[in-house]
Amino acid sequence: MKFTDQLWTEALPIYEKIKLHPFNQELKNGTLPVEKFKFYIFQDSLYLADFARALATAGTRAGSSHELLDFLQFAQNAILVERALHLSYFKEYDIPYDGKKAPGCFAYTSYLMAVSAFESYEVAVAALLPCFWIYKKIGDYIYESQVSPNPYQNWIDAYAGEDFAHSVEKALAICDTLAETASEKTRKQMTEAYLTASRLEYVFWDSAYKLEKWEV
Numbered sequence: 613m614k615f616t617d618q619l620w621t622e623a624l625p626i627y628e629k630i631k632l633h634p635f636n637q638e639l640k641n642g643t644l645p646v647e648k649f650k651f652y653i654f655q656d657s658l659y660l661a662d663f664a665r666a667l668a669t670a671g672t673r674a675g676s677s678h679e680l681l682d683f684l685q686f687a688q689n690a691i692l693v694e695r696a697l698h699l700s701y702f703k704e705y706d707i708p709y710d711g712k713k714a715p716g717c718f719a720y721t722s723y724l725m726a727v728s729a730f731e732s733y734e735v736a737v738a739a740l741l742p743c744f745w746i747y748k749k750i751g752d753y754i755y756e757s758q759v760s761p762n763p764y765q766n767w768i769d770a771y772a773g774e775d776f777a778h779s780v781e782k783a784l785a786i787c788d789t790l791a792e793t794a795s796e797k798t799r800k801q802m803t804e805a806y807l808t809a810s811r812l813e814y815v816f817w818d819s820a821y822k823l824e825k826w827e828v
């Protein structure tokens with residue numbers, strides 16, 4: 613069994629909760645209030661900037677220039693492809709460019725940047741994996757069962773699309789290769805990092821659905 617198959621099994625209860633979260637259910641049904649989608653898009657634009665930083669940082673610690681290039685390409689895609697999608701929504705919904713990270717976004721981006729800088733390369737890769745894999749799975753799930761026409765079609769198409777799938781396959785292969793030669797201790801840390809980032813994926817959607825604000 614591949615290491616990433618084990619990760620998927622361990623984190624399955626978290627994925628199921630993400631899938632059934634009202635944000636994703638309403639996105640699928642095209643009934644998600646625009647206000648919540650706008651909140652999500654703004655927070656996600658902040659997220660993607662830091663996600664790209666975390667990817668580039670992890671890449672500098674890769675064991676080969678081939679993998680360094682993969683990570684730089686992932687970082688470039690996060691900014692040029694995913695944020696371009698956001699920009700179209702910024703225009704369509706007239707989303708203002710001002711605002712701060714909500715607690716959910718703050719927690720997730722801080723975690724990814726800290727792990728990519730201070731944990732081992734293997735653990736950093738495992739922590740970054742849910743950002744690829746869970747989005748791919750959610751994108752496919754929504755694409756297959758969506759109600760059409762759907763106001764969020766471009767978003768759905770982006771994550772269910774082949775280009776994104778290609779990046780996900782690469783990230784999975786890197787993680788599996790690293791796990792093959794990693795010690796048992798490192799594999800445990802990788803699993804823990806994968807689970808933490810998966811939980812933070814849930815937190816991020818939940819934060820958008822609740823239009824989360826700082827309490828104080």
Ligand SMILES: Cc1ncc(CN)c(N)n1
Nearest residue numbers: 656659694743744747816
């Ligand atoms: C919070 C979050 N996680 C993952 C992705 C997909 N890169 C995203 N756009 N936003």
